[in-house]
Amino acid sequence: MAKNDDDKLLTVEDIRSLREEISLMHTSLAKDVVGHAPLVKKVVERFVERGLQREWVEKLLATLVGSEVEDDEEILIAYVLEELDILLNVEEESEELEKTIYIIVGGTGIGKTSLVGKLATRYTYLLKKSHNAVFLNLDHHKVGAVEQLENYSDAMEIPLISLDDFLENEYDVVFVDTAGSRGDNIEDIENFIELVESCMDYKIIVSLALSATSKLRDLEVINKRFNSLPIRNYILTKLDETYDLSDIINFLIKEKTPVSYISTGQEIPEDLIVATKEYLLKKFMED
Ligand SMILES: Nc1nc2c(ncn2[C@@H]2O[C@H](COP(=O)(O)OP(=O)(O)OP(=O)(O)O)[C@@H](O)[C@H]2O)c(=O)[nH]1
Ligand SMILES: [Mg+2]
Structure with a gap:
């Protein structure tokens, strides 16, 4: 195709900035549209007070302005909840694991080691199939990290194994505890995954633990820090410590x-x- 100054092809950058412009137009358009429908505006304010991001709720409800439901508060609320329900993703529990490595990663002090203890106990004693589960510790940084797992191991009668032991034997599921970090120990975890993939046929599940008490920005940053790992799912911790789930919902x-x-x-x-x-x-809608 001929190219000259009058007939330029759009670059990826051009398309990206056009897209941003259109998105901005949508945002301010949605704001205007909602401003003309008092009940829709009231419902927007209600969800914004709960902590949902204004732009998101305005864009969603603007699509109902002018329709027959714009004067029905209950339907407007149900519509937002239904959309949240569609956008939230959850994963069913695998009740039977075989040759699986479960690695829990995440920031400092958010409950990783406790999760390893809870999950190992669950898979050993609480599910229909009793799994041959063990603990493995990749946290060589924190003083006391081994002791915490040793305590769980003694109390729950679930072995804490060494790396050599792991390489020589077979288990249904190996729960791996990692150092709490702001992302700087990821190399250790990557090396471990590489080692497993190079010489063993375990399936690997990496879960990123996120505290429900974290702010949206912190959740985004931590998620980005760990994105070089094959994160399969999130595990939320400390839901008992906050009444406000809006940041975690906005994130999810x-x-x-x-x-x-x-x-x-x-x-x-x-x-x-x-x-x-x-x-x-x-929990999100509870007062
Ligand atoms: N209230 C509450 N406390 C929790 C929860 N999960 C863990 N904790 C507590 O949080 C503290 C830290 O838990 P750990 O499991 O040691 O956290 P960690 O992520 O392994 O910490 P580091 O290894 O130091 O990064 C402990 O006192 C736990 O009992 C939870 O869901 N709710
Ligand atoms: Mg720990």
Whole structure:
């Protein structure tokens, strides 16, 4: 195709900035449209007060302005909840694992080691199939990290194995605890995954633990820090420590990665539930 100054092909950059412009136009258009429908505006304010991002709710409800439901508050609310329900992703529990490595990663002090304890106990004692589960520790950084797992191992009668032991034997599921980090120990985890993939036929599940008490920006940053790992799902922790789930909900509706479990307290193994959309939405809407 002929190219000259009058007939230039669009570059990827041009398309990206056009897209941003259109998105901005949509945003301000949605704001205007909502401003003309008092009840829709009221429902927008209600969800904004709950912590949802204004732009998101305005864009969503603007599509209903002018329709027959714009004067029906209940339907407007139900519409937002239904959209949240569609956008939230959860993962069903695999009740039978074979030759699986479960690696829990995430920031410091958010409940990774507790999750390893809860999950190993669950897979050993609480599910229909009793799994041959063990702990493996990749946290060589924190003083006391081994002791914490040793305590769980003694209390729950679940072996804590060494790397050599792991390489020589077969287990149904190996729960791997990692160092709490802001992302700087990722290389250790990558090396471990590489080692497993090079000489073993274990299936690997990497879960990113996220605290429900974190702010949206922190959740986004931590998610980005770990994105070189094959994160299969999120596990939410400390849901008992906050009444405001808006940041975690705002985060989850933009991510495709599903939530697998939710930790609701310090008790091992009781305070762990399989994630459901109903639970998340109910907690979000609770006062
Ligand atoms: N309230 C509450 N406390 C929790 C939850 N999960 C873990 N904790 C507590 O949070 C503290 C830290 O938990 P750990 O499991 O050691 O966290 P970690 O991510 O392994 O910490 P580091 O290894 O130091 O990065 C402990 O006191 C746990 O009992 C939860 O869901 N709710
Ligand atoms: Mg730990």
